[in-house]
Amino acid sequence: LAYGFLARVLAGPRFSPLGRLVTEVITPRLGNVQHRFVAGPPKRFAQGVGLGFSAGALIAIAAGAHSVATVLIAVLVGTVVLNQVWPGTTGQSLSYTEFISAVKGDKVATFDLTNGTNTISGQLTDGTRFTSTVRDNFPDTDERALLAEHGVNWSTKQPQSNWLLSWASLLLPFVLIIGFLMWMNKRAQGQMGNVMSIGRSRAKTYSADKPSTTFADIAGYEGVKQEITEVVDFLRMPERFREIGARVPKGMLLVGPPGTGKTLFARAVAGEAGVGFLSVTGSDFMEMFVGVGAARVRDLFQTARKQAPAIIFIDEIDSIGRKRGAGVGGGHDEREQTLNQMLAEMDGFETSEGIVILAATNRPDILDPALLRPGRFDRQIVVPLPENEERLAILKVHSRDKRMGPDVDLEVMSKATPGMSGADLANLVNEAALFAVRRGSKQVERIDFENARDRVVMGARRESLVLTGEERRATAIHEGGHAILTVVLPHADPLHKVTILPRGMALGVTWSLPEERHTYSKEYFEDVICRAMGGRVAEKIVFGHLNSGAANDLEQATSIARRMVREWGMSDAVGPMAWSGHQQVFLGEDLMTQGREYSDDTAKVIDTEIARILHEQETRAHSLLMKHRTALDAVAEALLDRETIDGAEVAQLVQASLGEPSTTTESVSAD
Numbered sequence: 001l002a003y004g005f006l007a008r009v010l011a012g013p014r015f016s017p018l019g020r021l022v023t024e025v026i027t028p029r030l031g032n033v034q035h036r037f038v039a040g041p042p043k044r045f046a047q048g049v050g051l052g053f054s055a056g057a058l059i060a061i062a063a064g065a066h067s068v069a070t071v072l073i074a075v076l077v078g079t080v081v082l083n084q085v086w087p088g089t090t091g092q093s094l095s096y097t098e099f100i101s102a103v104k105g106d107k108v109a110t111f112d113l114t115n116g117t118n119t120i121s122g123q124l125t126d127g128t129r130f131t132s133t134v135r136d137n138f139p140d141t142d143e144r145a146l147l148a149e150h151g152v153n154w155s156t157k158q159p160q161s162n163w164l165l166s167w168a169s170l171l172l173p174f175v176l177i178i179g180f181l182m183w184m185n186k187r188a189q190g191q192m193g194n195v196m197s198i199g200r201s202r203a204k205t206y207s208a209d210k211p212s213t214t215f216a217d218i219a220g221y222e223g224v225k226q227e228i229t230e231v232v233d234f235l236r237m238p239e240r241f242r243e244i245g246a247r248v249p250k251g252m253l254l255v256g257p258p259g260t261g262k263t264l265f266a267r268a269v270a271g272e273a274g275v276g277f278l279s280v281t282g283s284d285f286m287e288m289f290v291g292v293g294a295a296r297v298r299d300l301f302q303t304a305r306k307q308a309p310a311i312i313f314i315d316e317i318d319s320i321g322r323k324r325g326a327g328v329g330g331g332h333d334e335r336e337q338t339l340n341q342m343l344a345e346m347d348g349f350e351t352s353e354g355i356v357i358l359a360a361t362n363r364p365d366i367l368d369p370a371l372l373r374p375g376r377f378d379r380q381i382v383v384p385l386p387e388n389e390e391r392l393a394i395l396k397v398h399s400r401d402k403r404m405g406p407d408v409d410l411e412v413m414s415k416a417t418p419g420m421s422g423a424d425l426a427n428l429v430n431e432a433a434l435f436a437v438r439r440g441s442k443q444v445e446r447i448d449f450e451n452a453r454d455r456v457v458m459g460a461r462r463e464s465l466v467l468t469g470e471e472r473r474a475t476a477i478h479e480g481g482h483a484i485l486t487v488v489l490p491h492a493d494p495l496h497k498v499t500i501l502p503r504g505m506a507l508g509v510t511w512s513l514p515e516e517r518h519t520y521s522k523e524y525f526e527d528v529i530c531r532a533m534g535g536r537v538a539e540k541i542v543f544g545h546l547n548s549g550a551a552n553d554l555e556q557a558t559s560i561a562r563r564m565v566r567e568w569g570m571s572d573a574v575g576p577m578a579w580s581g582h583q584q585v586f587l588g589e590d591l592m593t594q595g596r597e598y599s600d601d602t603a604k605v606i607d608t609e610i611a612r613i614l615h616e617q618e619t620r621a622h623s624l625l626m627k628h629r630t631a632l633d634a635v636a637e638a639l640l641d642r643e644t645i646d647g648a649e650v651a652q653l654v655q656a657s658l659g660e661p662s663t664t665t666e667s668v669s670a671d
Contacts, residue, residue: 091121091128091129091130091131092128092129092130092131093130093131093132094130094131094132095132096132096133096134096135098132099120099130099132099134100146102124102130103146103147103150103152104146104150106125106150106151107124107125107126108122108124108125108150108152109122109123109124109125109152109153110122110123110152110153110154111123111130111152111154112154112155112156112157113134113138113154113155113156113157114156114157114158114159115156115157115158115159116158116159117159118133118134118135118136118138119131119132119133119134120132120133120134120154122154139154213264213267213268213270213271214268214271214272215229215268215272217264217268217397218261218264218265218268218397219390219393219394219396219397219422220386220387220389220390220391220393220394221261221265221383221386221390224254224265224381224382224383227252227379227381228252228265228269228358228381231248231249231252231356232269232272232273232274232275232311234246234248235248235273235274235275235309235311235354235356236273236274236275238309248356249356249378249379250346250347250355250356250357250375250376250377250378251346251356251357251358251359251376251377251378251379252356252357252358252359252377252378252379252380252381253317253359253360253361253364253372253377253379253380253381254266254358254359254360254361254381254383255360255361255362255364255380255381255382255383256362256382256383256384256385257362257384257385257421258362258421258423259421259422259423259424260383260384260385260386260421260422260423261383261421261422261423262315262360262362262383263315263360264422265383266279266313266315266358266360269311269313269358270311270313273311275307275309275310275311276304276307276308276309276310276311277310277311277313278300278303278304278307278310278311278312278313279313279315280300280312280313280314280315281314281315281316281319282314282315282316282317282318282319282320282321283316283319284296285297285320285338292334293320293334293335293337293338293341294337294338294340294341296338297338297341297342297345298341298345300312301345301355304355305354305355308354308355309354309355309356310354310355310356311355311356311357311358312355312356312357312358313358313359313360314357314358314359314360315359315360316360316361317359317360317361317367317371318361318362318363318364318366318367320335320338320339320342321339321342321359321361321367321368321371322335322339322366322367322368323366323367323368323369324336324339324340324368339368339371342371343368343370343371343376346375346376347375347376357376357377359377364380385419385420385421386420386421386422386425387516388414388415388418388516389414391414391417391420391425392410392411392414394422394425394426395410395413395414395425395428395429396410398425398426398429398430399429399444402429402432402433402444403442403443403444404443404444405441405443405444405445405446407445407446408444408445408446408449409446413428413449413453416453416496416513417453418513418514418515418516419514420456424456427456428449428452428453428456429452431451431452431455431456432444432448432449432451432452433448434452435447435448435451435452435455436448454497454503454511457511458499458503458504458506458509458511459503459504459505459506460503460504461501461502461503462502462503462504465502467502467507471507472500472640473636473640474539474543474547474549475500475507475508475549476500476508476635476636476637476639476640477535477538477539477542477543477632477636478508478535478536478538478539478549478550479498479499479500479508479509479510479535479639480498480538480632480635480636480639481534481535481536481537481538481539481621481625481632482498482510482531482532482534482535482538483495483498483510483534483635483647483650484534484538484624484625484628484631484632484635484650484654485530485531485534485621485624485625486510486512486531486534486647486650487647487650487651487654488624488628488654489527489530489531489624490523490527491521491523491524491526491527492512492527492528492531493512493513493514493515494512494513494515494647495510495511495512495647495650495651496511496512496513496646496647497509497510497511497644497645497646497647498510498511498635498639498644498645498646498647498650499511499639499643499644499645500639500640500643500644501643501644506552507549508639512647522564522568522570525560525564525570526613526617528556528557528560529557529560529561529613529614529617530617530618530620530621530624531621532553532554532556532557533553533557533614533617533618533621534621534625535549535550535553536550536553536554536618537618537621537622537625538625538632540622541622541625541626541629541632542632557614557617558610558614561610561613561614562606562610564613565606565609565610565613566578566579566606567579567580571609571613573605573608573609574602574605574606574609579597579598580597628654628657628658630657631653631654631656631657631658634653634656634657635650635653638653
């Protein structure tokens with residue numbers, strides 16, 4: 001009864017998978033088994049047997065058998081074995097009436113009567129086996145006479161004891177209790193293990209047998225590759241360098257703007273080094289518990305020593321490598337303890353032979369000087385933004401697995417994407433592929449790259465934003481002022497496109513393509529400020545009033561004018577003096593020592609010079625737009641009509657307003 005009750009509980013909705021296993025798999029297999037010691041229907045006992053095996057499956061899971069297939073196979077094998085050792089009878093089942101009728105019809109040859117259970121099993125005259133259940137005190141005098149009359153041979157036998165059932169009935173409760181205790185112990189050990197392993201390093205070990213990234217996947221940056229390859233070659237062939245007394249650099253710091261491929265270089269080193277490679281991020285050392293960061297640093301270097309020669313890559317090292325004592329109240333915090341341990345491991349009393357540290361950051365200015373000195377980071381490798389040839393190579397690498405159309409010219413696209421990092425170019429190629437899929441095309445075409453570049457540089461189009469007629473005209477005049485000044489100013493970058501379609505956070509965009517340059521003249525910055533004033537001045541000329549649309553233009557112009565006066569020495573009144581700009585506070589010492597480096601009189605002169613530059617360029621923009629007022633109206637009408645026009649058309653409208661023949665050149669149109 002207990003077996004049957006628990007089996008029915010398991011068959012409920014809460015244990016439906018286990019219940020289905022009992023009722024659909026085990027019960028049909030054991031449906032013919034009859035209990036010899038516990039009264040009840042055979043099906044109930046079969047459910048009890050199924051429960052026993054299900055309990056065994058639970059014990060197996062508690063002991064560590066996490067595979068469901070393994071548990072099910074064990075249950076099925078146990079079921080088959082039980083069928084082989086379990087005493088049971090097979091054959092046709094007859095009722096008592098059918099059995100007596102068969103005797104009277106001379107169809108029964110012989111049978112055996114089992115005492116205590118009132119079950120009989122025998123053989124018919126045609127050789128068929130049969131089973132039946134009779135009443136108590138069978139056979140009586142009349143039935144004995146009937147059997148003798150029809151020549152039926154019969155005998156009695158005692159029930160056979162089953163050692164498996166006897167031991168199972170005794171051990172099953174203990175097995176269940178032991179299994180439950182093992183499961184609880186395993187859970188407790190897992191939780192305790194998590195607590196005790198908190199000081200272990202979380203570095204990931206990479207296998208050199210299956211490299212996912214190599215130097216062949218990195219386009220350009222030959223100088224960076226050479227410096228990193230030297231260290232990798234030293235770890236592979238140290239004798240070659242030791243012959244002349246060369247010593248391997250203990251550390252290399254990759255420095256560069258975000259997206260230039262510093263982490264990609266590390267993955268390439270992991271793929272080609274042929275030595276142990278451990279990767280960890282700076283944030284992995286920090287934890288809420290005291291001393292965990294230093295413990296993880298020690299464990300990281302111990303792991304690296306076991307794999308020596310080895311390379312340790314620490315990404316975003318600035319998260320733990322900031323200057324010590326930079327806290328507002330001075331500091332002996334957890335981060336400083338982590339940094340102290342890392343300094344000692346890199347070049348402390350006990351040196352680490354055969355271990356090279358490779359780190360990456362885009363904020364080298366905030367790192368502790370002790371971390372940057374030779375003996376710890378011997379080399380600082382700058383990973384700059386790619387040049388034209390490098391951008392072309394990067395575009396080719398990211399286009400290898402794309403189906404390109406015949407009109408795609410990656411060389412033109414590389415010239416049209418100055419200032420983009422490797423990550424930006426990878427995103428550009430992917431966006432072009434997405435635009436091609438959106439169009440339903442089977443290959444990426446030139447128009448897809450144009451749309452992707454607009455999407456990356458100017459932002460996505462805001463289809464849901466609907467401007468009123470007055471707002472559209474104000475936006476057209478505003479962008480027309482920027483476009484005309486971009487064309488007529490001698491030192492401005494070439495105009496590429498102007499649009500009044502809302503993109504990103506802007507209602508309109510005037511896009512010029514910067515030329516590949518590394519230094520900038522005073523005249524260039526003056527033209528940039530004058531161009532920024534174009535939208536504001538154009539609205540004032542046409543409408544006679546101002547609006548808030550020029551807020552970003554004024555912010556850009558003021559920032560450039562301030563740096564011209566304070567940092568670049570481009571003001572005659574201030575002269576050849578420079579002061580650092582007020583940047584965001586990253587360090588406590590900046591917060592404590594960031595006082596003004598000049599007097600009130602000098603501050604007044606600086607403010608006066610900034611205002612002078614801005615007013616002069618605003619007056620200059622007003623004069624140029626009044627000279628080209630006809631072109632301003634023509635550009636605004638073209639924008640209202642077509643919403644987007646390119647730089648060549650703007651140049652033609654400007655020249656037509658002056659009565660000059662059109663002489664559009666390649667330098668004007670980016671296309």
